[in-house]
Amino acid sequence: MTITLVTGANKGIGFETAKQLVALGHTVYVGARDAERGEKAAAELGARFVQLDVTDDASVQAALARIGAEEGRLDLLVNNAGILANESLDGPAALHAFDVNAVGVVRVTEAALPLLRESDHPAVVTVSSSLGSFWAVTNPDRPEYGLPLALYAASKAAATMLTVQYAKAHPGIRFNAVEPGATATDMTAAFGIGRPVQESARVVVRLATLGADGPTGTLQDENGVLAW
Numbered sequence: 001m002t003i004t005l006v007t008g009a010n011k012g013i014g015f016e017t018a019k020q021l022v023a024l025g026h027t028v029y030v031g032a033r034d035a036e037r038g039e040k041a042a043a044e045l046g047a048r049f050v051q052l053d054v055t056d057d058a059s060v061q062a063a064l065a066r067i068g069a070e071e072g073r074l075d076l077l078v079n080n081a082g083i084l085a086n087e088s089l090d091g092p093a094a095l096h097a098f099d100v101n102a103v104g105v106v107r108v109t110e111a112a113l114p115l116l117r118e119s120d121h122p123a124v125v126t127v128s129s130s131l132g133s134f135w136a137v138t139n140p141d142r143p144e145y146g147l148p149l150a151l152y153a154a155s156k157a158a159a160t161m162l163t164v165q166y167a168k169a170h171p172g173i174r175f176n177a178v179e180p181g182a183t184a185t186d187m188t189a190a191f192g193i194g195r196p197v198q199e200s201a202r203v204v205v206r207l208a209t210l211g212a213d214g215p216t217g218t219l220q221d222e223n224g225v226l227a228w
């Protein structure tokens with residue numbers, strides 16, 4: 001049985017990723033910051049709710065402590081929680097964007113590392129974005145070129161870099177970042193863009209389930225490795 005934690009799993013890509021992993025037989029912990037939303041999602045998925053706000057150290061510590069007490073290990077961590085942070089461009093907005101999208105990855109990963117080390121085939125997948133790829137945003141032929149989402153892009157660049165650095169520091173754990181594809185979720189609703197969440201979650205699940213001889217330290221989309 002694969003023990004899995006998905007952060008921000010009460011809706012969107014995280015919810016659908018959790019659903020597909022449950023269907024593959026994983027024991028999935030649905031991390032959500034709001035108990036009501038999280039409980040409802042977990043019940044619908046046949047998964048377990050764990051309260052987890054990626055901006056709150058105590059919440060993250062308690063969530064991983066519970067998984068440790070119940071399972072003794074963690075096989076797969078999906079760092080999915082994220083925000084678009086496009087309402088303003090100032091200090092507080094920047095701190096919040098980085099707190100959720102980048103520092104949150106550090107908080108959860110650091111708390112998870114002791115449990116990941118107890119797994120035979122540990123893996124971490126961070127749902128990042130091609131908007132955090134210097135290659136993509138400086139390439140006029142790419143859609144990312146025309147999207148001025150400074151805080152989102154910068155914080156996702158940090159999330160991808162953290163993934164690469166974690167992969168180098170922990171060769172026994174597979175760390176990869178993923179661009180799931182433009183997806184119709186609450187995050188993108190104002191733009192009216194994106195494909196069904198099922199298709200994008202499949203990209204996350206593929207990278208998460210590649211097996212012990214899979215790659216590490218990469219940023220990938222559905223076509224494979226993406227320059228970052």
Ligand code: NAP
Pocket residue numbers: 007008009010011012013014032033034037052053054055080081082083100127128129130179180181182183184185186187188194
């Ligand atoms: P979404 O529907 O808005 O879902 C975001 C999830 O993150 C929600 O469950 C939300 O919980 C959670 N979250 C936000 N702040 C949190 C916090 N402090 N602690 C814990 N959870 C928190 O968006 P989505 O499109 O599914 O996005 C999922 C991931 O995919 C994000 O990392 C996003 O950047 C990435 N992504 C999305 C697209 C796209 O086109 N949609 C493309 C590339 C990458 P609440 O319900 O409590 O707010």
